[in-house]
Amino acid sequence: MSQHPSVAPPRRLAINRLKDRKPLDAAAIDRFLGRHEVPIVEGSRCTFLFRGEADEVFVVQRIVGLPEHLPMRRLGDTDLWYLVLDLPEGSRVNYQLEIRRGDQVERTNDPLNEKLSYSPVGTSSVCFGHGYETPEWTLPDPEARPGELVELTVPSRALRRNCQVTLYLPARFRRTASYPLLIVHDGPDFLQYAAAKTVLDNLIHRLDVAETVVAFLHPKERLTEYANSTAYSRFLTNELVPQLETELPLMGKRSARCLLGSSFGAVASLAAAVRSPETYGSLVLMSGSFVFTDIGNDHGGGEVFDPVVKFVNRYRTRPTHVADRLFVSCGVYEPLIAPNRSMVPTFESTGMTVRYVEARDGHNWENWRDRLRDALTWIYPGPQKFYYE
């Protein structure tokens, strides 16, 4: 029987090699932790670690199909706790640790892991599974001509406040040209945590995305304004869009207007389009908080979700054509994966063209950053097809 020379025998996991160490003392663990980045990723297997005295330690995550609390095991008599998880290639998993000492329970990010993930509900630790790489188009490219960010205030009667907007004007912006408009919810977070400006600069420079004016909206009462608020939809459609189209060289037509949002921002986008189906040609809905119930009202999302569930239930009962093209994405490791999957046939039943993308990722800005190329190149494709150098 022949053996393939390139297939290496499976190596024992680092944690198992440590178990055999004699003596297995504090100094050995110090050396072990000094040598490894935590979690330790060895092929598809990821070893989560915690060091400290405790009665119980859990890895807490929200992957559908796994228990939310995954117990860690103590290594022998040491103060090192570990858990080995199999993660499919290319995964990114958000997690925290829960530590119980007597009656005291502490939830914290992993002190041994510097990598953090950001989401609308705060930070969590993140484990990059084997094969995940930050897309190079999300990193600054010195060749890409930078667009400009300009601050703007839009007075809103609907919201009874002045709304702050950060405008992105593409490189080589000209008043004599005309541009499509993209409106982004949670604007500052998309700029800070999803590298939105860098992504736009790069994708426009590479001709993947059309030169686009982008309005990054600064939320105030996010959980109420984004949760199917009539006033907020009125602000978007009757105040923001007309002001932008008056002041900027925008194409000013349905096919050149797009709303983008993640989580509750996706709900705000869909709600505005439902109220004004003649205004927006496309929507980008990332990890939309489209929680619904088929029977009863027990959605388990808490009070803030009440208006969302009411809205989504109503929409699912009578789905309508609210835009021509929908880009819908969701992470498979977030609880919203089931509602998002369910929404796809609902959207499609209205005749809208839906592009649906899943990623081995969670409910966080990096997931949404990594989906921007798929979304934007589809919604506003660049002029690549026109260039023959």
Place this chain on the structure above:
Amino acid sequence: MTLLGPQRRPSVQHVVRDLDPQGPVATVTAGWQERESDDAELDELLGGRMVNLTLHARWLDVHESDPEYADAERDHDAVLRDLRSLYIGQLDHVLRAAYEVAHSKEGDPRWQEAALGDALEVVRLVDEQHLARIRAAQHTFYAAWTPQDRPVVARHRDEVQRILEQSQAVVVAGGHVGELSRVLHLFHVEPHLPPVVIAWSAGAMALSERVVLFHDFVPHGVAQTEVFGEGLGVVHGFLPLPHMRRRLRVDDRVRMSVLARRFAPKQCLVLDDGVRMTLSPEGQLPADARVLTEDGRVSEAGAA
């Protein structure tokens, strides 16, 4: 007339070697848009006798000096975009149908071939209708705005004509084929072309009868090959496909076959790196020009 492949490794200097060293050579680099004036390297290749027609800069000047015309042109562009959007929606469906039939391995080949013929007829119908609508929209725009009567356009046309009349050759570089086609038309280049014309990539496309856009490797998946509009019609009987191997799935024989048959009897001309061909005085392709055959292969025009 000489057509070249992309000039990453320039070969234009070999083509102009036999020209009069003193006679000016007009150039069109408008496809480079805002980089139009970055032409020092090209000037060097042309032996320092280049006169750039600066068509992009002239177009910007028209916009600056004649805002009324600029507004009208923007509105016209919006009409063309709408037409393109409708066309691409239709095209996507009819081309998918053609690929599906072409891929089918069930049933009697005669019926399959007949069905493929029908599917291609529908694709051609969609192409032709789109082209007719584009033509009508262009006619309406130019009839309403008569650019030749706008003083700033007329002045630039005169200047362009004078340069071309004094030039022994014109070199049309690549770049954005839409913008290039626009300015070549607006500044009335075609009637004043000197006897020697050299073009590559988008330049070659803009000189042909019909401009066809193609790119199978866009980030969101395959983009359908589409008819953009009419070119200057200086060359006839073929469609130049620059960077074909980089931009098309040439190993997909079914797609390539559909492409070749869709545009027949025009030949799909491979204009890849290193290609250099001189057309006969009647505008015929040389026998060794590489073209796409109806069975989806690349072959010499003489053998196809």
